[in-house]
Amino acid sequence: MTARLPRSFYRRDAAGLSRALLGQRLVRVLDGRRLAGLIVETEAYLGTEDKAAHSYGGRRTARNESMYADGGTAYVYFTYGMHHCFNVVAGRADEPVAALVRAIEPVEGIESMYLRRVKACRDTDLCSGPAKLCEALAIDRDLNGQDLVADEVLFIERARTRALAAGRIAADARIGVAYAEEWADKPLRFTIKDNPHVSRRPR
DNA sequence: CCCGTGATTTAT
């Protein structure tokens, strides 16, 4: 019994969505085959007030246009000349808030993931970072703007079990946003405690 | 620690 998450699931604040996404199953259909993993790490980007968000100050450009779409839209961007990052848009249309998916625990199509993640030699290297999981699942800008509620190649299924109690979720400072002043230290990064597929702690 | 790599954003 696998139910895709409905629109109503996404139409909430970014931190609430970021927490709710933990334990759910991200699915990518590639060449008719399923690649999937359980979401174990997310970050919330709170919109126009959040100095770490691409939509800070109401910035609206070709790159971040999908952040202004309805909740449940994919926002995929390219950075550092070689990496993609995948976000799930939260809230409603014209509220530029989102949850960055930073790590998943691979569960389906693992061999196929190794084919793209040439430098990975263990399952915990496959999807333990925002750009790693995009490489493993072949997520690139072609998927920017896709509707996760209706799309056939990228979507999220309800998969959280009762075992994932609130007490097993940690909230820490987001990664790689040191420039964001008072927003740099807010506890907007959410992880499943002790899950080995969470990204390593850089600074 | 450092650097690749190039689209995007911001400054001039």
Next chain:
DNA sequence: TAAATCACGGGG
């Protein structure tokens, strides 16, 4: 136009 930046990852 030109310069700076970057929600990263891999190597030393």
